[in-house]
Amino acid sequence: MVQGNRACHSIGMAYLFTDHKNWITHIDEARARGIRIAMVCGGFELLHAGHVAALETAKSSADYVVAGVRGDKQIETQKGKHRPLINAKERAEFLETFEAVDLVIILDEGDEAQFAAALKPNVYVTGDDAGLPTLPESTEIIVIPATDKGTDSLIEAMARLK
Numbered sequence: 144m145v146q147g148n149r150a151c152h153s154i155g156m157a158y159l160f161t162d163h164k165n166w167i168t169h170i171d172e173a174r175a176r177g178i179r180i181a182m183v184c185g186g187f188e189l190l191h192a193g194h195v196a197a198l199e200t201a202k203s204s205a206d207y208v209v210a211g212v213r214g215d216k217q218i219e220t221q222k223g224k225h226r227p228l229i230n231a232k233e234r235a236e237f238l239e240t241f242e243a244v245d246l247v248i249i250l251d252e253g254d255e256a257q258f259a260a261a262l263k264p265n266v267y268v269t270g271d272d273a274g275l276p277t278l279p280e281s282t283e284i285i286v287i288p289a290t291d292k293g294t295d296s297l298i299e300a301m302a303r304l305k
Contacts, residue, residue, distance in 0.1 A: 166248055167261060173207055174263075181205035182264035184255045184276075186213045187234045188227050193270055195241075196287055201268040202243035204285060210238045211258050214251035 170180065181201035187194060187210070201208045212235045218227040227234070235247045250258055255276035259267065263279050272289035 166246065169246070170209070170262060178207045179205040179265045180207045180209060180262065181266035181268060182209050182211065182259060182262055182282075183268045184211035184213065184250070184258065185273075186218050186222075186227065187238060188218065188229055190237060193287075193289055197268045197270060198238075198241055198243040200285055200287055201266065204266045204268065204283070205264075207245045208243055209246045209248060209262060209264065210235075210244050211248050211250050211255060212238065214249055217250065217254075 174180065181204055183197045183201045185194060185197070198208060198210065212231055213221075215227055215231050218231075229237075231249045231251070235249050238244050238247045248258065256278075259276055259278050259282070264282055266283045266285060267275075267278055268285045268287065269275065270289040271286050275284065278284065
């Protein structure tokens with residue numbers, strides 16, 4: 144769990160960075176060792192099969208998987224005032240527990256294109272229902288089929304249970 148002003152903490156093998164400069168240093172060190180880096184971004188409000196498929200695909204395509212979690216303001220702007228259902232810190236903590244995830248970044252500042260420009264991933268994995276951010280030219284793009292049970296459809300199904 145993130146506590147105080149610590150810039151990084153770890154659960155198992157994954158790291159959650161709360162300081163931009165520290166995660167860039169961490170990635171630069173990994174890249175210097177020849178580590179192949181994959182990037183997956185999303186809201187990750189309710190984890191579902193599409194999220195798992197993206198993370199597993201990223202892990203099978205690279206040595207190191209970085210998950211970018213959209214910040215609360217971004218989700219609210221995209222989805223409405225009653226979202227996100229779970230705050231970004233908790234969503235990031237859920238992702239830290241996945242074996243396929245090595246690093247989690249909360250995207251409070253900027254957008255996915257800025258994140259990609261700073262990260263310079265070798266691989267970007269996304270669902271075919273999502274748009275692509277501007278990526279570095281050398282980035283390999285892997286598009287996987289979207290699930291029909293994404294976050295929005297799961298929320299709608301739960302609302303019908305009332």
